[in-house]
Amino acid sequence: MTTAQIGIYGLGTMGSALALNLAEQGIDVAVTNREPERIAQFMEDSGDLSAHLRPHETLADFVAGLQVPRVVLFMIPSGQPMDEMIEWIVPLLDRGDTIIDAGNADFHDTRRRAAALAEQELHFVGMGMSGGEQGARHGPSMMVGGSDHSWRQLSPILRRIAARFNDQPCVAHLGRDGAGHFVKTVHNGIEYADMQMISEVYGLMRNGLGRPPHEIGDVFDGWNDGPLASYLIEITARILHSIDPETGHPMLDVIKDSAGQKGTGRWTVIEALRLGQSASTIEAAVGARSWSSEKDTRQIAEETLGGARLGLDLSVQSLADALMAARILAHAQGFRVLTAASREHDWQLDLARIAEIWRAGCIIRSALLDDVAAAFHAGPRAGELILAPAVAERLALCVPALREVVSAAVHSGHAVPALSAALAWYDTMRQGYGTANVIQAQRDVFGRHGFERLGQGGEFHGPWWD
Numbered sequence: 001m002t003t004a005q006i007g008i009y010g011l012g013t014m015g016s017a018l019a020l021n022l023a024e025q026g027i028d029v030a031v032t033n034r035e036p037e038r039i040a041q042f043m044e045d046s047g048d049l050s051a052h053l054r055p056h057e058t059l060a061d062f063v064a065g066l067q068v069p070r071v072v073l074f075m076i077p078s079g080q081p082m083d084e085m086i087e088w089i090v091p092l093l094d095r096g097d098t099i100i101d102a103g104n105a106d107f108h109d110t111r112r113r114a115a116a117l118a119e120q121e122l123h124f125v126g127m128g129m130s131g132g133e134q135g136a137r138h139g140p141s142m143m144v145g146g147s148d149h150s151w152r153q154l155s156p157i158l159r160r161i162a163a164r165f166n167d168q169p170c171v172a173h174l175g176r177d178g179a180g181h182f183v184k185t186v187h188n189g190i191e192y193a194d195m196q197m198i199s200e201v202y203g204l205m206r207n208g209l210g211r212p213p214h215e216i217g218d219v220f221d222g223w224n225d226g227p228l229a230s231y232l233i234e235i236t237a238r239i240l241h242s243i244d245p246e247t248g249h250p251m252l253d254v255i256k257d258s259a260g261q262k263g264t265g266r267w268t269v270i271e272a273l274r275l276g277q278s279a280s281t282i283e284a285a286v287g288a289r290s291w292s293s294e295k296d297t298r299q300i301a302e303e304t305l306g307g308a309r310l311g312l313d314l315s316v317q318s319l320a321d322a323l324m325a326a327r328i329l330a331h332a333q334g335f336r337v338l339t340a341a342s343r344e345h346d347w348q349l350d351l352a353r354i355a356e357i358w359r360a361g362c363i364i365r366s367a368l369l370d371d372v373a374a375a376f377h378a379g380p381r382a383g384e385l386i387l388a389p390a391v392a393e394r395l396a397l398c399v400p401a402l403r404e405v406v407s408a409a410v411h412s413g414h415a416v417p418a419l420s421a422a423l424a425w426y427d428t429m430r431q432g433y434g435t436a437n438v439i440q441a442q443r444d445v446f447g448r449h450g451f452e453r454l455g456q457g458g459e460f461h462g463p464w465w466d
């Protein structure tokens with residue numbers, strides 16, 4: 001049996017799709033899995049592509065089946081499973097070999113692992129991969145963090161399996177150690193915000209305007225042919241048109257309204273706060289998922305407090321423009337988190353390049369990202385996406401609709417946590433002189449914390465105690 005160019009450990013949803021993608025490109029792949037039964041099933045399902053797949057039941061055989069220097073890619077859950085696997089595989093590897101963690105991982109773990117493995121002269125690559133199962137199978141967007149050496153070694157393979165936009169592969173080396181996983185985390189944070197804002201707009205149409213799912217699906221289909229075109233709008237339209245074969249009801253009406261979450265949205269919010277930022281649209285989306293899981297409490301509260309029903313009068317165009325404005329603002333917040341992290345960790349993240357590799361393959365791919373890439377290429381004022389001329393113009397056109405939609409929703413009691421967070425951030429940022437002077441004065445009164453006077457450095461106190 002010939003040795004393989006790369007090994008994949010973890011034949012779940014993503015790992016098996018990725019192995020088939022590599023095999024389809026003519027790359028020989030060694031595969032293995034914690035539960036060996038999965039390996040035989042995977043080989044059986046892989047059809048002709050099995051010619052490029054080398055199954056192994058033990059970790060030792062798997063490692064022995066790889067070309068040297070070895071490249072082992074893990075596609076398993078983050079945290080402890082990855083630490084355990086590193087502990088088991090390292091004694092089988094040699095200096096110069098590379099371990100890739102291609103799952104979603106907390107970038108702090110990635111930095112720690114990269115440093116520990118470097119001491120043993122092993123390379124560690126933290127690679128964010130987006131696109132779900134279909135992306136992994138036919139072309140994902142990949143965000144690579146690691147050394148230049150690792151990038152030189154891996155890029156020929158990764159460029160072959162990546163999604164393509166304008167014939168350019170959607171994969172990039174974004175920086176050292178945790179840079180790739182951090183960018184993927186923020187990608188997911190934006191994903192959370194976009195999904196939440198789409199679900200809020202659905203809610204306004206369904207519960208506020210009384211439209212049935214298939215009609216809302218038609219609206220989303222129409223939006224997908226315009227500036228809102230995106231994978232998430234496209235799949236939401238498909239979802240809205242789907243019928244439950246068991247009951248004949250719209251699929252959405254048989255799905256429990258409690259959203260799962262595995263952690264990347266929360267990590268984005270935690271990291272934003274740690275960096276002195278607040279990605280409030282993402283925070284609202286994470287919070288909304290948490291509240292959604294409190295189904296029993298919400299049902300009791302509806303009985304006691306009453307829920308919102310109908311009462312809205314909004315045009316489809318206003319809803320589309322509102323969603324556009326909020327989508328821009330959520331992306332702007334995500335990119336601000338990237339800027340702050342880049343500065344903190346000296347990654348020198350190329351924001352235009354990040355937007356470029358998100359234009360295809362990944363879950364947040366959208367027409368907007370092409371404009372975001374252009375804006376960052378031109379270098380917006382103060383580095384802020386909302387200040388790029390084309391983006392600011394677009395916001396000027398769409399924000400009135402966001403204001404109209406949020407006001408109407410608030411007036412009739414429909415919950416729009418992410419849409420309203422986007423608007424609140426926009427209104428805060430366009431106020432050159434805000435209200436934090438009051439907070440500074442209060443802090444000085446109760447704690448002698450001091451304040452700066454306008455136009456003067458140094459620390460001052462007020463006349464409060466005289």
Ligand SMILES: NC(=O)C1=CN([C@@H]2O[C@H](COP(=O)(O)OP(=O)(O)OC[C@H]3O[C@@H](n4cnc5c(N)ncnc54)[C@H](OP(=O)(O)O)[C@@H]3O)[C@@H](O)[C@H]2O)C=CC1
Nearest residue numbers: 010011012013014015034035075076077078081103104132
């Ligand atoms: N699904 C998606 O859309 C995406 C997922 N990801 C990330 O990809 C990674 C894999 O996700 P996905 O394929 O969806 O998950 P699955 O649940 O489909 O597969 C998980 C895989 O990890 C293995 N595994 C689980 N626990 C351990 C452990 N303790 N030690 C060793 N192996 C273990 C499983 O082995 P076994 O068969 O023995 O249980 C299986 O092969 C995760 O990090 C996820 O966050 C990234 C982007 C998109």
Ligand SMILES: O=C(CO)[C@H](O)[C@H](O)COP(=O)(O)O
Nearest residue numbers: 130131260261262263264363
């Ligand atoms: O990374 C992904 C998409 O980009 C995964 O699908 C991830 O699982 C999504 O996050 P969550 O499960 O928290 O919704």
